[in-house]
Amino acid sequence: MRLTGAPVAFEFALQDDSASGTALAREIFADVVAPDGTTVRLPAFVSGPGRWTVHARADQSGEFRLGHVGEWVDGTERELAARPASAATRTVAHPQGRPAIVRPADDPTRLALADGAIYTPIGANLAWTTGERVRWHEEAFREFATHGLNWTRIWMCHWGAMNLDWLPEDMGPSPAPGQVDPRIAHNWDRVLAAAERHGIYVQLVLQHHGQYSSTVNSNWASNPWNAAHPGGFLRSPGEFFTSPRAIALTKQKYRYIVARWSHSPAILAWELFNEVHWTDAYRHERDEAAVAAWHAEMAAYLRAIDPYHHLITTSLEDLRSPIYAAMDYLQPHLYAINMLTGVREFEQPFDSLDRPIFYGEIGDDKLALTPEEKSAGSGLVPQVWASLMGPGPSPAQSWLGEAFLRTGRVGELGAVARFLRETGLATRAGLVPFSPAVSGPGTRPLRIIPGYDWATHRSATETIPLDGSDSLAANHVPGILVGNPRSIAEGYLAEFTLHLDMPRDTDATIAFADGGARGAAASILVDGREVASHRWARLPGTSEDGPQPPDTPERPAALSFPLTAGRHAITIRNTGGADWIRLGHIDLGIESPVIAAAGKRGTDFIALWAWNKRGVHAATPANPATATLLLEDVPAGTWMVTWWDADRGVPQPSDRIDHAGGTLRLATPAIARHAAVTLIR
Numbered sequence: 001m002r003l004t005g006a007p008v009a010f011e012f013a014l015q016d017d018s019a020s021g022t023a024l025a026r027e028i029f030a031d032v033v034a035p036d037g038t039t040v041r042l043p044a045f046v047s048g049p050g051r052w053t054v055h056a057r058a059d060q061s062g063e064f065r066l067g068h069v070g071e072w073v074d075g076t077e078r079e080l081a082a083r084p085a086s087a088a089t090r091t092v093a094h095p096q097g098r099p100a101i102v103r104p105a106d107d108p109t110r111l112a113l114a115d116g117a118i119y120t121p122i123g124a125n126l127a128w129t130t131g132e133r134v135r136w137h138e139e140a141f142r143e144f145a146t147h148g149l150n151w152t153r154i155w156m157c158h159w160g161a162m163n164l165d166w167l168p169e170d171m172g173p174s175p176a177p178g179q180v181d182p183r184i185a186h187n188w189d190r191v192l193a194a195a196e197r198h199g200i201y202v203q204l205v206l207q208h209h210g211q212y213s214s215t216v217n218s219n220w221a222s223n224p225w226n227a228a229h230p231g232g233f234l235r236s237p238g239e240f241f242t243s244p245r246a247i248a249l250t251k252q253k254y255r256y257i258v259a260r261w262s263h264s265p266a267i268l269a270w271e272l273f274n275e276v277h278w279t280d281a282y283r284h285e286r287d288e289a290a291v292a293a294w295h296a297e298m299a300a301y302l303r304a305i306d307p308y309h310h311l312i313t314t315s316l317e318d319l320r321s322p323i324y325a326a327m328d329y330l331q332p333h334l335y336a337i338n339m340l341t342g343v344r345e346f347e348q349p350f351d352s353l354d355r356p357i358f359y360g361e362i363g364d365d366k367l368a369l370t371p372e373e374k375s376a377g378s379g380l381v382p383q384v385w386a387s388l389m390g391p392g393p394s395p396a397q398s399w400l401g402e403a404f405l406r407t408g409r410v411g412e413l414g415a416v417a418r419f420l421r422e423t424g425l426a427t428r429a430g431l432v433p434f435s436p437a438v439s440g441p442g443t444r445p446l447r448i449i450p451g452y453d454w455a456t457h458r459s460a461t462e463t464i465p466l467d468g469s470d471s472l473a474a475n476h477v478p479g480i481l482v483g484n485p486r487s488i489a490e491g492y493l494a495e496f497t498l499h500l501d502m503p504r505d506t507d508a509t510i511a512f513a514d515g516g517a518r519g520a521a522a523s524i525l526v527d528g529r530e531v532a533s534h535r536w537a538r539l540p541g542t543s544e545d546g547p548q549p550p551d552t553p554e555r556p557a558a559l560s561f562p563l564t565a566g567r568h569a570i571t572i573r574n575t576g577g578a579d580w581i582r583l584g585h586i587d588l589g590i591e592s593p594v595i596a597a598a599g600k601r602g603t604d605f606i607a608l609w610a611w612n613k614r615g616v617h618a619a620t621p622a623n624p625a626t627a628t629l630l631l632e633d634v635p636a637g638t639w640m641v642t643w644w645d646a647d648r649g650v651p652q653p654s655d656r657i658d659h660a661g662g663t664l665r666l667a668t669p670a671i672a673r674h675a676a677v678t679l680i681r
Contacts, residue, residue: 006193007055007263008032008090010066011047015081022178024252027072028080030054035062035092040307044069045259051085055263057308058092065089098265101201101311103328103356107429110393111311111329111356120426121201121268121394122417123151124401125361128160130168134187138194140405145198147414148421151397153203153360154191155274158219161187164253166211166224174224176231178249180256188261195266203313203360204261205271206254209278212237216278225249238281241294251301262308269311271360272298275333276323277316292322299326315360319348333361334396337368338451340611341475343387343396344433344598350391359387359396366453369617376619377407382674384416385609385646389598391433393426415649422651423678425607431600436608438468440627440668443591444613448498450583451475456491463499468593468627481574481581483520495573498586501566506589508563510572514554516579517542524559525571532559536577556584563588595627595671603635606679609646615673624670636661637681643669644676 010030023046031039032054040056047053056064066089069082099114111119123144129136137154144152158166164180167173175181195202210217214237225246226232233245240246254270261267272295273279281287299312311328319330330353336342343362350357364379373379380400387396395416404410420426448464451474462473482492510524515536524532534557541549563570574581599608608629615622642654657664657679669675 006058008058008064008092009053009055009086010088010090011051011053011085012066012069012082013050013085014052014069015083022252024178024180024256025248027255028052028069029071030069030082031067032056033065033067035060035064039067042307043255043259043305045256052082053260055260057263057265058096061092061095063089063091096196096265098196098199100265100308101268102309103311108354109350109356118393118427119150119201120420121151121358121397122413122420123149123200124398124404124413126152126401127155127205127399128157128162129402130159133161134190137191140401141194141198141200143405143410144200147410148417149410149413150199150417151201151203151268152195152401153205153271153397155205155208157208162191164256177225177233177245178252180253185260192261192264192266196264200266201268202266203268203271205274206257207272207276208274209276212240212279212281213283214280216283237279238285238287238290240279241281241287241290247294247297250298254298254302255305258302258306262306262310265308267310269313269328270302270306271331272312272314274315275317276314277318288321288323292325295323296326317347319346319353319357327355329356329358331360332357333399334359335361335363335365336452336475337366337479338449338475339364339367339383340386340598340616341470341472342451343383344390345472345475346391356394357392358394361399362387362396363399367617368449370619372619373617375407377403377409378619379617380404380407380409381412381416382611382616384413385611385674385676386598388416388420388425389433389600389607389609395420395426412647415645415647418649419644419646419676423607425600425678428602428605431602431605431607433598433600435469435471435596435598436632437465437630438593438595438597438627439630440593440595440625442594442625442627444594446588446590446592448474448477448586448588450477450479450585453479453582454492458493460493460495461497461499466500466503466588466590466592468596470596470598477583477586479583481522481572481583483516483574483577483579483581487580495571497569497571499567499569500588502563502568502588503590504565506563507560508570508589509558509560509587511556511558511584511587512581513556513584514582515557516577516581517549517552518579519577520574520579520581521576522557522559522581523573523575524561525569525573526561526563527569528571531561533575534559536579536581538577593627594625595668597629601631604681606631606634607676608678609674609676610668610671611674612671615671618673621672624672626670627668629666629668631664631666631679633662634659634664634679635681639664639679639681641666642678642680644678646674646676 028044033039042054044052044054069080104112113119126140156163159168164184165175210219214220220237225234227235282291313327313331315331369379459476462476464473478493488494517539519538521535597608597610639657640654643652
């Protein structure tokens with residue numbers, strides 16, 4: 001039989017079927033001899049009553065042959081008498097030429113193709129759908145491929161009919177623990193085959209936090225392994241990580257997954273967990289050690305059985321966690337208040353990391369977008385553009401793949417892909433992120449918004465330049481200041497200090513969005529002297545330690561005070577009460593350019609993304625504005641300057657600039673939304 005790229009499949013029946021236990025519990029394998037004479041040992045999966053199958057990667061032309069069949073029993077290999085249920089040889093006429101993704105030995109911070117080329121993931125999450133299911137993914141892959149995208153992330157979740165042992169309600173009861181549903185396996189066959197056809201690499205998420213969380217996106221109540229259900233055996237979500245039975249059954253399922261789909265080069269990586277920090281074991285029981293041990297054990301197991309050595313990762317917000325110790329690359333997620341700044345850095349300095357990193361999810365949940373902007377999808381792609389100008393080589397991946405498809409904006413994401421491909425931005429080594437000072441006739445009131453809300457162990461003081469640059473320091477302004485001593489002990493901030501050099505006398509305003517229902521107080525200090533304060537009373541019906549009652553109305557407050565020209569330290573402090581205060585914005589009473597920019601630079605190459613602050617997220621075009629970007633310390637020479645249409649990914653005709661060295665004043669075109677530019681010496 002001649003094959004043209006599908007897996008080389010050999011099916012066999014066992015004459016000696018005396019081993020005990022369920023089919024998934026059996027560790028059956030088969031050797032397959034490739035055309036070049038090498039042998040690969042493949043785990044087998046049960047494919048029918050008394051039938052077993054192995055899938056070899058069709059990566060050579062010529063004849064593949066089924067060889068030795070055996071089984072591991074209590075750590076000992078024994079040979080099995082197997083009768084081929086299909087042809088014992090398979091001939092591949094046209095081998096699949098798609099290289100797998102690896103970590104190159106010469107640069108630990110990048111991903112690469114097995115043929116040596118650098119791999120830059122660019123795409124969006126397509127985690128699930130509850131509608132057309134498999135067909136939806138097939139059509140999404142086709143659209144992604146049309147626009148040059150090459151990455152996605154899909155969950156094995158039950159509501160999307162993609163969890164092998166936990167079914168959605170419309171498909172009937174879930175299999176007993178230790179069994180899988182063949183219909184779900186067939187869904188994955190189709191999804192991965194479509195990914196292969198369209199050149200999409202899939203980050204396959206094996207578990208998600210809701211399965212083993214009682215509070216965050218919880219699915220625990222309906223989990224078939226929950227002891228509250230017939231056949232269930234876990235008394236609490238946290239036991240998933242320590243129960244010998246849960247660990248054994250999870251390994252059985254992972255072995256089935258590896259046996260059936262590891263042949264596929266479309267699988268970029270096995271992602272063990274989505275946001276494992278939301279599980280009860282990590283969040284409530286604070287048993288990080290158990291979660292880390294589970295990750296280490298599962299990673300070692302997958303590496304031992306995966307004949308094609310796929311990468312392994314997990315998603316977790318704390319990059320310092322021992323949970324990441326056994327992972328091949330780092331996958332934080334980001335849902336910040338200030339996404340255009342926040343996405344340009346990681347919680348740990350990039351230079352301190354020894355592995356690839358990119359945001360596996362970014363979203364607009366906390367952005368101040370109007371309903372019209374949300375519906376139009378106009379806030380989707382700017383975050384991705386901004387991420388290009390961060391320290392790592394790989395862009396952040398939008399959580400909102402479905403929204404890109406629904407709003408017809410996949411082409412805008414394709415524009416990012418074209419810019420990356422044609423400028424070689426992601427492949428250039430030694431580039432340093434920066435944000436230039438900006439001047440120009442178009443201005444708007446300068447408002448500093450917080451970069452994040454709830455986070456521990458962050459800087460309590462920052463200096464923010466007022467030169468029109470989009471400094472990363474703005475990303476370190478907290479949205480939440482706490483008053484509860486226990487929260488302070490956990491590392492949340494009770495106060496924050498901004499250092500500023502004011503260009504003139506002005507009146508400043510600090511606007512608070514809310515104060516917690518259990519009571520709080522805010523104090524504003526300028527150079528150590530209190531200039532304003534406000535108190536939020538405790539609301540009736542609130543408990544000392546309980547959560548804020550649902551539907552509690554927000555209680556905003558605005559505190560104004562004078563600022564003289566010159567340097568000042570402005571401190572915002574939660575001075576009393578049991579609860580938090582939420583910062584809205586800081587209005588310094590001065591103007592700033594309406595155009596901002598962020599970029600990366602080296603000796604002979606500079607890339608920048610510039611945006612109109614009024615129009616970058618607007619559903620309808622804003623009035624265009626121009627500005628001058630002040631690029632300091634640019635080496636002397638002739639520079640080719642090419643502006644790009646950031647919505648279409650199309651370069652404009654290049655200009656030559658003969659530069660004597662020092663500050664280069666780069667005039668922008670009229671920008672209604674955003675634009676990109678490269679300078680090459």
